[in-house]
Amino acid sequence: MDIIVKNLCKSYDHNQVLNHFSCTFREKKMTCIMGKSGIGKSTLLSILMGLEKADEGTVSGMEHQKISAIFQENRLFENLDAVTNIHITTGKTKEEIAGFLKEMELDDVAGKPVSEYSGGMKRRVAIARALLAEYDILIMDEPLQGLDAETKEKVATVIKTQTAGKTVLFVTHDEKEAEFFEAECMELV
Template sequence: MTTLELLGVSKVYRGGKQAVDGLTLRMGPGLLGLLGPNGAGKSSLMRIAATLTRPTAGQLLFEGQDAVRRPEPLRAALGYLPQDFGVYPNLTAREFLAYLAAAKGVPAGRARTRIGELLELLNLTEAGKRPLGAYSGGMLRRVGIAQALLADPKVLIVDEPTAGLDPEERARLRTLLAGLAMERVVLLSTHIVSDIESVAGDIAVVAGGRLLCRGTPDELLAQVAGQVWEVTAAPGDVPALQARHTVSRMVRTPGGVRIRLLSPTRPYEGALPLTPDLEDAYLAAVGAGGAR
């Protein structure tokens, strides 16, 4: 079974900025959703997992072997889509993927077959002969997924893959990644709760470079059971409520501002209990982590 483990990993950049702080993640086949706010250290962690950045401390193990000292086995088994994925705009998708396949050492005959398979999988066959400069953002992200899958990797790491996509493209990409995770270790990083709530059975929440919690969606929801409330307030009272509680959403109505908030006990007389959702669990974890 393919395994990827980050054990007590820390990363301190020049100048003393600590991006990752003693974080441990163990992964097997399936999709792990790495959820956290911007600046949480997710991209640094992904770069360490992809052997692009050496950790300041801790271990990276691929199938039980040290992938910091010997990164070649992991790199040979890895597909990686960074957050900022660049292309050559004058090349077609087929030309670009052929160029990357050669760089990855995929034989030319196998590359042609594989590129055709991936363009079909990603619904890009008709666009495959068009210059990449004419592609939409969603199409470019799909090309990014294609290049990550060229060598049929055992490990797939994707950093903020839905950034800049419209809702339809985001849903299509989430479904694709869920399907790919059936046979691979897939690590998906995002700050958007909806990107993982429907596809990840395993979610890790990070902030400040630390792992705050990890579990199935049901386990994370159980941690905030009885802590989600709805209150209706006058507009002038909203700032005080926001200062006192974590507010997940607000809707202005003719009767006042309807507010969904987190509180371990009933915050006000007349507050109505609500069933928590994954965004509530995420905000509770991040709020508690920031209070440490």
């Protein structure tokens, strides 16, 4: 089912970030929402996920859908290792998780607390957690932030492979990142 957004409005303290925004996100397609910082990209995702309420407008097509998300913040349990962080939220077996962490080039540190990881390593754990969850729709907010150029390309390839045939919405302000995903792009202005 397509996700249909009609006349969405959202303001913060008299600063309007979404002004009668309308669009359709196609089912089983990857869509990139681009725009400069502060334009409302993350706010739009938060409204779609039900984390924030719009001042006006409607969203349809999200009802009864399982959503997985990669937030701007990694939101990991710092005292736990990568396998446990992912297992807690996905219920996947430790073997399944270990195999996927190898694909994300994290197998050599998988048993260490994530507090010992670099920022880029934590980001890959957050991405792995979202990809291993059961979902119909994947929402990603600046998914490749904090990764070096080579890792961005590798991780984008993993994401594309894992999300084939799924509805994926993501935001970025980086055109090169959008190109990695070969997604349909729209500009939020």
